[in-house]
Amino acid sequence: SQKIEQNSEALNIQEGKTATLTCNYTNYSPAYLQWYRQDPGRGPVFLLLIRENEKEKRKERLKVTFDTTLKQSLFHITASQPADSATYLCAPKAAGNKLTFGGGTRVLVKP
Amino acid sequence: NAGVTQTPKFQVLKTGQSMTLQCAQDMNHEYMSWYRQDPGMGLRLIHYSVGAGITDQGEVPNGYNVSRSTTEDFPLRLLSAAPSQTSVYFCASLGGNTEAFFGQGTRLTVV
Numbered sequence: 001s002q003k004i005e006q007n008s009e010a011l012n013i014q015e016g017k018t019a020t021l022t023c024n025y026t027n028y029s030p031a032y033l034q035w036y037r038q039d040p041g042r043g044p045v046f047l048l049l050i051r052e053n054e055k056e057k058r059k060e061r062l063k064v065t066f067d068t069t070l071k072q073s074l075f076h077i078t079a080s081q082p083a084d085s086a087t088y089l090c091a092p093k094a095a096g097n098k099l100t101f102g103g104g105t106r107v108l109v110k111p
Numbered sequence: 112n113a114g115v116t117q118t119p120k121f122q123v124l125k126t127g128q129s130m131t132l133q134c135a136q137d138m139n140h141e142y143m144s145w146y147r148q149d150p151g152m153g154l155r156l157i158h159y160s161v162g163a164g165i166t167d168q169g170e171v172p173n174g175y176n177v178s179r180s181t182t183e184d185f186p187l188r189l190l191s192a193a194p195s196q197t198s199v200y201f202c203a204s205l206g207g208n209t210e211a212f213f214g215q216g217t218r219l220t221v222v
């Protein structure tokens with residue numbers, strides 16, 4: 001069956017450092033992979049999308065890599081700030097298929 | 112442009128009661144889906160639809176029904192509420208291979 005795995009343990013990081021989150025998937029052939037941010041009590045908000053033929057994507061302080069051979073995506077927050085504290089969700093998706101999410105990784109950036 | 116609108120925001124039901132959670136989007140998206148999120152957990156897919164007249168089951172469909180008579184609306188029906196259905200419910204819509212937009216969520220308590 002299809003499985004999406006993210007670190008369930010919270011990631012505690014000092015302000016200014018780089019946070020790196022991992023998303024592994026099995027039994028998927030995604031056409032693209034998305035990352036979302038979720039704050040407590042709110043719905044997820046889209047951050048980045050990376051396609052299967054792209055190795056890396058950047059948006060401001062965010063960087064995403066996508067390795068279809070390893071079936072893994074890495075999500076980096078550089079120069080992290082306390083405002084980056086949230087839960088981050090990954091969602092690999094095949095074209096025309098359902099949208100499902102990993103369990104999310106909570107990030108806590110300490111000043 | 113309202114995006115995805117979910118109603119109600121909060122609801123308390125007695126065991127055995129039925130109700131419908133409403134979800135509407137004004138972005139002409141073909142794909143819509145319902146998730147539930149329990150404390151400290153990720154989003155679990157209940158049902159999804161890839162277009163009007165087409166619905167399919169997700170990971171946790173038992174106890175829920177859906178229909179998609181129009182592109183705009185995707186209601187979720189609880190047939191006979193149980194305490195195990197106490198959760199926060201999110202509706203989402205997705206247009207093509209782009210980002211998903213989420214509603215504000217419905218916090219449901221079944222007593």
